[in-house]
Amino acid sequence: MTHTRRTMAALLSTGVAAALAVAIFDRRAPVTNLAVQVRTALPASGVEHPVTAVLLQFRSYDTLLEIAVLLVAAIIALALRDAHAPQGSQPNPALPTRTPVLSSVVRLLMPVMIVTAVYLLWAGAYQPGGAFQAGAVLAALGVVWRVSGRRLPHSLLTRWRHALLIAGFAMFLVMASAMLLFARPLLAWPPSGAKYVIVAIESVLTISIAAALLALFIDAPDTPSSGVAQPREHP
Amino acid sequence: MSRELWFALIGALLFALALGAFLSHTHLLRRLLAFNIMGSGSFLLLVGLSQDMRGPDPVPQALVLTGIVVAVASTALALILLRRWFAATGSTTLPEDSAE
Numbered sequence: 001m002t003h004t005r006r007t008m009a010a011l012l013s014t015g016v017a018a019a020l021a022v023a024i025f026d027r028r029a030p031v032t033n034l035a036v037q038v039r040t041a042l043p044a045s046g047v048e049h050p051v052t053a054v055l056l057q058f059r060s061y062d063t064l065l066e067i068a069v070l071l072v073a074a075i076i077a078l079a080l081r082d083a084h085a086p087q088g089s090q091p092n093p094a095l096p097t098r099t100p101v102l103s104s105v106v107r108l109l110m111p112v113m114i115v116t117a118v119y120l121l122w123a124g125a126y127q128p129g130g131a132f133q134a135g136a137v138l139a140a141l142g143v144v145w146r147v148s149g150r151r152l153p154h155s156l157l158t159r160w161r162h163a164l165l166i167a168g169f170a171m172f173l174v175m176a177s178a179m180l181l182f183a184r185p186l187l188a189w190p191p192s193g194a195k196y197v198i199v200a201i202e203s204v205l206t207i208s209i210a211a212a213l214l215a216l217f218i219d220a221p222d223t224p225s226s227g228v229a230q231p232r233e234h235p
Numbered sequence: 236m237s238r239e240l241w242f243a244l245i246g247a248l249l250f251a252l253a254l255g256a257f258l259s260h261t262h263l264l265r266r267l268l269a270f271n272i273m274g275s276g277s278f279l280l281l282v283g284l285s286q287d288m289r290g291p292d293p294v295p296q297a298l299v300l301t302g303i304v305v306a307v308a309s310t311a312l313a314l315i316l317l318r319r320w321f322a323a324t325g326s327t328t329l330p331e332d333s334a335e
Contacts, residue, residue, distance in 0.1 A: 006259045013255030020247035024240070024284060035292040050293035051300065059297060066301045073308040077315050132304050209304075216311035221318045 046194030048126040055130065056198045060187045064176060067169045067205060074165050074212040077219045098149050106148040113141040121206050125195075131202040135209025142214040157218075165215060168208025172201055239287040246279030261332035263317050267310065274306045 038050050038058065045053040055063050117137040124130030145152060156164075175197060176187045184190065189197045253272035260266055278299045285295040321327060 009255045009258035012258060013251040016254055017248060017251030020251065020280070021244065024243050024247060024280075027284070030285075030289075033289065034294040035289060038293050051297050054293045054297035055300065059294070062298070062301050066304050069305050070308050073312045076312055080315055080319055132300065212308070213311070216308065216315065220311075220315050221322055 052124045070212040074215040102148045131205040134206040138210035139213035164211040168205040171204045239283045242283030246276045249276030261328045
């Protein structure tokens with residue numbers, strides 16, 4: 001049975017590879033040059049880096065839905081939490097986390113990572129960087145903090161958690177629909193204030209992205225303490 | 236052959252290899268890894284093909300960046316589901332696959 005499965009998989013993937021290769025070599029010439037269009041519209045976008053301009057100005061609908069996807073993933077992670085597991089950040093007692101080297105490294109890394117995140121956020125306006133990179137660094141800080149056996153601040157895990165998770169999507173949506181009040185299309189920032197709108201949205205997005213990524217890590221169900229899980233009886 | 240076209244071909248190869256791995260393995264973690272590599276292959280294909288002979292194009296780059304964020308989130312979610320599945324059943328495969 002497994003042998004048949006392997007043969008079928010090999011045949012199918014060879015076929016897909018051949019089809020893709022044919023499609024790559026026998027493709028039509030593109031009719032529009034998006035790079036030129038972006039370059040023409042860049043001065044009016046409010047930012048200097050073309051990728052940031054595409055993400056938050058020309059195709060900001062994608063970014064709005066992207067943060068919505070992150071929020072949905074975090075909500076599902078919260079819903080799938082083990083109801084009997086202790087709330088908040090409980091260090092795993094099986095891990096040797098209370099070592100002096102690890103604690104000092106984390107203490108030294110914390111300010112550096114926060115500064116790096118703020119720098120990446122700011123750099124997104126004129127060079128590679130932006131909200132996701134900054135949020136990923138902040139989330140990594142939370143992961144390192146947690147892995148080193150420290151507790152995250154309690155209020156961050158209870159009272160503020162939902163606010164932090166939803167802030168990015170909520171603010172983006174409010175900003176997007178506020179444009180309708182000024183008789184502009186959805187997500188069409190005013191040319192004069194585009195820079196400030198983009199900076200404001202990116203800052204809040206950073207925090208929400210970090211919160212969502214961290215929630216996906218923290219709320220992962222614990223591995224069963226024994227090596228092999230015992231099937232749980234259904235009531 | 237330009238460098239971008241080479242990227243696109245490598246992307247197509249990665250996609251096909253990962254598709255084979257996805258179909259031939261039943262362990263859910265292996266499937267998740269294969270699925271991620273399929274995603275990386277399609278990102279490489281998208282960026283490489285759209286920039287072939289035309290220089291950097293920010294639009295596909297931004298699309299791929301968005302795709303990477305969604306891929307990270309969905310991978311983390313799949314891992315959570317996998318751990319719940321393992322905690323609930325003690326199995327790392329789906330019932331229809333473990334019948335083999």
